[in-house]
Amino acid sequence: MKVAVIGGTGLIGSQVVKNLNAAGHEAVPHSLSSGVDVISGQGLDEAVAGADVVVNLTNSPTFDDASLAFFQTSMDNLLAAARRGGVGHFVILSIVGAEQVPELDYYRAKVLQENLLAAGPVPYSIVRATQFMEFMDATMSWTTDGDTVRLPATPIQPIAAKDVAAAVAEVAAGAPLNGIRNIAGPEIFSLDEVGRITLSRKGGSRTVVTDPTAGMFAAVKGDVLTDKDAHLAPTHYADWLS
Numbered sequence: 001m002k003v004a005v006i007g008g009t010g011l012i013g014s015q016v017v018k019n020l021n022a023a024g025h026e027a028v029p030h031s032l033s034s035g036v037d038v039i040s041g042q043g044l045d046e047a048v049a050g051a052d053v054v055v056n057l058t059n060s061p062t063f064d065d066a067s068l069a070f071f072q073t074s075m076d077n078l079l080a081a082a083r084r085g086g087v088g089h090f091v092i093l094s095i096v097g098a099e100q101v102p103e104l105d106y107y108r109a110k111v112l113q114e115n116l117l118a119a120g121p122v123p124y125s126i127v128r129a130t131q132f133m134e135f136m137d138a139t140m141s142w143t144t145d146g147d148t149v150r151l152p153a154t155p156i157q158p159i160a161a162k163d164v165a166a167a168v169a170e171v172a173a174g175a176p177l178n179g180i181r182n183i184a185g186p187e188i189f190s191l192d193e194v195g196r197i198t199l200s201r202k203g204g205s206r207t208v209v210t211d212p213t214a215g216m217f218a219a220v221k222g223d224v225l226t227d228k229d230a231h232l233a234p235t236h237y238a239d240w241l242s
Helices: 013-024 044-048 067-082 105-118 135-143 161-172 189-204 239-242
Strands: 004-006 026-029 053-056 089-095 124-129 148-151 180-184 207-210
Touching: 004 067, 013 026, 013 161, 013 180, 013 239, 044 067, 053 067, 053 161, 067 089, 067 105, 089 105, 105 124, 105 161, 124 161, 135 148, 148 189, 161 180, 189 207, 189 239
Parallel strands: 004 026, 004 053, 053 089, 089 124, 124 180, 148 207
Antiparallel strands: none
16 A cells, blocks of 8 residues: 655654555655645645555644644645545544543644544544653653652553554554554553653662652543553563663
């Protein structure tokens, strides 16, 4: 199959392209650097021309309420281009539990993206992943003050980006789900516990203090960002750190 991977040069997109091509498909990466702009619509018709599948892995440049406008405009443009191009399958990557955290603008924006796809004109698949292992350093940096890292005890189920990419590529190569597939890492931790594990491996003088008010994940109630019934990825966090 020919697969147009929009946002195909990023953390997940580049690996999706590699996996699909290794499996014998023709996956083509598209991004701003190749002249494809999902907001203006520039280059979209050319990017999806002849594609059997479109995988949209573009992301909002911000996590605030501007992300809602980004996903509204980008999905409107991409769905219109996919319809004109006769695309038979449209895939996006979203977040496990996003609809249960309306307090976070970005999560509301991802739910909007899902709803636009589900209501659109193209058969679709939504892959929902738990929090990426690769984002742990950034998560800790948001709440670091000197040698103290403040993190809430929010339950998370971290998944490696390579496992996310493998799952997205597998779904893209299959028949449209016209629904959602949840994927998650094999272990559930509290966020502050992951912080301590991470710092113990990295060394240094920073310590983690449990603070239920710290950072964006303080808005998350309960274990909604985890899913024991999801398709479980193979990579454990300790192995990923090493």
